[in-house]
Amino acid sequence: MxxxxxxxxxxxxxxxxxxxxxxxxxxxxxxxxxxxxxxxxxxxxxxxxxxxxxxxxxxxxxxxxxxxxxxxxxxxxxxxxxxxxxxxxxxxxxxxxxxxxxxxxxxxxxxxxxxxxxxxxxxxxxxxxxxxxxxxxxxxxxxxxxxxxxxxxxxxxxPWILYWNKELFAAKGVAYPKNFAEIMAAAKKLHDPATGVVGFVGRGLKNANVPLWTGFFLGYGGQFFDANGKLATETPEAIASATMYRDLLKNTGPAGVAGYNWNEAQSLFLQGKAAMWIDGSGFAPPLEDASKSKVKGKVGYGVMPPGPKAQVSATxxxxxxxxxxxxxxxxxxxxxxxxxxxxxxxxxxxxxxxxxxxxxxxxxxxxxxxxxxxxxxxxxxxxxxxxxxPGLPIIEPVTEFRDTYGIALNNMLTGNDVGAELKKATTEFAPVLAKAS
Missing domain, CATH: 3.40.190.10 (Periplasmic binding protein-like II)
Structure with a gap:
C-alpha cells in the first residue's frame, strides 16, 4: 500500500x-x-x-x-x-x-x-x-x-475501511481486492462454511445496515439526490449497489446476518471466523488486544477499493x-x-x-x-x-432515512426483490423528506 x-x-x-x-x-x-x-x-x-x-x-x-x-x-x-x-x-x-x-x-x-x-x-x-x-x-x-x-x-x-484477515487470505492465495468485483470474488473464494469461516461480515440489522450499503452506492457513482433535488435511490446505481450488498451478506455472510450490528460483526471477526469486514476505522484497538482477539497481528487494514465509477470512503x-x-x-x-x-x-x-x-x-x-x-x-x-x-445525506430526517432504507435492505436479505424494495422505500421516504424541507 x-x-x-x-x-x-x-x-x-x-x-x-x-x-x-x-x-x-x-x-x-x-x-x-x-x-x-x-x-x-x-x-x-x-x-x-x-x-x-x-x-x-x-x-x-x-x-x-x-x-x-x-x-x-x-x-x-x-x-x-x-x-x-x-x-x-x-x-x-x-x-x-x-x-x-x-x-x-x-x-x-x-x-x-x-x-x-x-x-x-x-x-x-x-x-x-x-x-x-x-x-x-x-x-x-x-x-x-x-x-x-x-x-x-x-x-x-x-472513514470506513476494509478489515481483512491476512492469514485466511494467504491460506487460499487470495490478494487484497483491487475493486468491487474482486471484493465479491474474494468473499466467495474465502467463504468456507464447513470450517465456520465466512467470506464477508457486515451490518445487516435495519437502520445500522444503511451505511454499509451507501458506501457501495457512492462507489457505483450514486447520488442521494438528482439535479432537481429529488431522491435518486431507485436508480441503476442504487440497484447495483444494493444487489452487491445483498449478495455479499446473503451468499458469503454468516447465518442470521440480518440481525447483525457492528458488535456482532466485530465479534465474529475477532474470533478469526470472517475473512473481510467493512466498518468504521475506530475498531482497531480490540482487534490488536490479545485478551480479546484471536486475530492480533493477523489483521490487514485497507482503503476501500474503487467501485465502477468512484473510489470513496463513506465517512x-x-x-x-x-x-x-x-x-x-x-x-x-x-x-x-x-x-x-x-x-x-x-x-x-x-x-x-x-x-x-x-x-x-x-x-x-x-x-x-x-x-x-x-x-x-x-x-x-x-x-x-x-x-x-459523507456516507449519509445531510438532512434533518436522517434517522427516518436509515429506518426506511434499512427495512428495505433487511427485506432483501430475506429474499425480497432489490428493485421493488428500493422503489417502495423511495416512495415512502419522499413525503417525510418533503415535510422536513
Whole structure:
C-alpha cells in the first residue's frame, strides 16, 4: 500500500512533537487563565465509544488543570439520541456539554438551535495556540451550520475501511481486492462454511445496515439526490449497489446476518471466523488486544477499493458542543477546548480510537511512535480521508432515512426483490423528506 508509515519514518519526524503523557504548552500559555472557573462543576454527555472512553480516562488531567469538576456519562448511541432530543425539546438539559453524531444530529440540532454558537468564544476565549486552522476542512464542514454558526467543534472523522484477515487470505492465495468485483470474488473464494469461516461480515440489522450499503452506492457513482433535488435511490446505481450488498451478506455472510450490528460483526471477526469486514476505522484497538482477539497481528487494514465509477470512503463524524440551555457556558467551553485540543487528538491517533480532525496529529512524531495499533491502520485512515465523502445525506430526517432504507435492505436479505424494495422505500421516504424541507 502506498505511503506506508514505518518506524524509520517515525524516528526521522520532527523532534519537537507534543508529549502524549504531559499537558502540552497550550495549556500553560502565558496570558490565558485555565483556573478562571475553578470550583465549578459541569456535566458531560458522551456517546459510548472509544473516544468517550479516552476522554473519561484522561478526565483528571482536565480537572487538575482547571479546578473544574466533571461528571461524565457514556450512553450507547441509540439511547443517546433519544435522551438528547427529549432534553433539548424540554428546554432544559441535565448536561452542559454534549457529544453528537454529525451524520445523524447535525441538521436536527441546527433547526432547534440547541447548541451555543462558539464563534465568539473561539475569537475571544481561547489561547492563540488552540489554532482552529489546525482542524481539517472536512471536520469544520461538519461543525459549521448552513447559516455560518459553528455550534460544535469536530472531534473525530470516521472513514470506513476494509478489515481483512491476512492469514485466511494467504491460506487460499487470495490478494487484497483491487475493486468491487474482486471484493465479491474474494468473499466467495474465502467463504468456507464447513470450517465456520465466512467470506464477508457486515451490518445487516435495519437502520445500522444503511451505511454499509451507501458506501457501495457512492462507489457505483450514486447520488442521494438528482439535479432537481429529488431522491435518486431507485436508480441503476442504487440497484447495483444494493444487489452487491445483498449478495455479499446473503451468499458469503454468516447465518442470521440480518440481525447483525457492528458488535456482532466485530465479534465474529475477532474470533478469526470472517475473512473481510467493512466498518468504521475506530475498531482497531480490540482487534490488536490479545485478551480479546484471536486475530492480533493477523489483521490487514485497507482503503476501500474503487467501485465502477468512484473510489470513496463513506465517512461519518462526531463533535462536541455546549448546550444552549446551560448557565455554565464558560467552564463547558474550557472542557471542549481540552477535549478537542492537540494533546487529546494525538492520544486518539496513538490508540487507534478514531481518526483525528486536527492535521497536526498526523505529523506528531510521538503519537506515531506510540501507536498501539499497526502503522498500516494509520496509513489506511490517512488515505481514506483523501477520498472521504459523507456516507449519509445531510438532512434533518436522517434517522427516518436509515429506518426506511434499512427495512428495505433487511427485506432483501430475506429474499425480497432489490428493485421493488428500493422503489417502495423511495416512495415512502419522499413525503417525510418533503415535510422536513
Amino acid at each position: 502506498k505511503n506506508q508509515i514505518n518506524r524509520r519514518t517515525v524516528l526521522q519526524a520532527s523532534a519537537g512533537a507534543t508529549a502524549l503523557s504531559a499537558v502540552p504548552t497550550v495549556f500553560g500559555q502565558a496570558g490565558f487563565d485555565w483556573k478562571r472557573y475553578s470550583g465549578q462543576t459541569i456535566e458531560v454527555h458522551l456517546i459510548k465509544s472509544p473516544r468517550g472512553e479516552l476522554l473519561q480516562k484522561h478526565q483528571k488531567e482536565f480537572e487538575d488543570m482547571t479546578g473544574i469538576k466533571v461528571g461524565a456519562e457514556q450512553v450507547p448511541e441509540q439511547q443517546s439520541r433519544q435522551k438528547t432530543v427529549i432534553e433539548f425539546n424540554s428546554g432544559k438539559t441535565s448536561f452542559d456539554v454534549v457529544h453528537l453524531s454529525y451524520h445523524v444530529q447535525k441538521s436536527q440540532f441546527a433547526k432547534g438551535k440547541w447548541m451555543e454558537d462558539l464563534r465568539p468564544l473561539i475569537a475571544s476565549g481561547a489561547p492563540a495556540d488552540f489554532d482552529v486552522k489546525d482542524f481539517s476542512a472536512g471536520g469544520m464542514f461538519y461543525a459549521t451550520q448552513a447559516d455560518g454558526r459553528i455550534d460544535s467543534l469536530p472531534f473525530n472523522l470516521d 461519518f463524524g462526531d463533535g462536541i458542543g455546549v448546550s444552549a440551555y446551560t448557565n455554565k457556558k464558560g467552564p463547558a467551553w474550557y472542557y471542549i477546548m481540552w477535549a478537542t485540543g492537540k494533546a487529546m487528538q494525538a492520544r486518539m491517533l496513538a490508540t487507534g480510537s478514531g481518526a483525528p480532525v486536527r492535521l497536526s496529529a498526523y505529523s506528531n512524531a510521538e503519537a506515531i511512535a506510540n501507536l498501539t495499533v499497526p502503522p498500516e491502520w494509520l496509513t489506511a485512515v490517512a488515505e481514506s480521508l483523501k477520498i472521504a465523502r
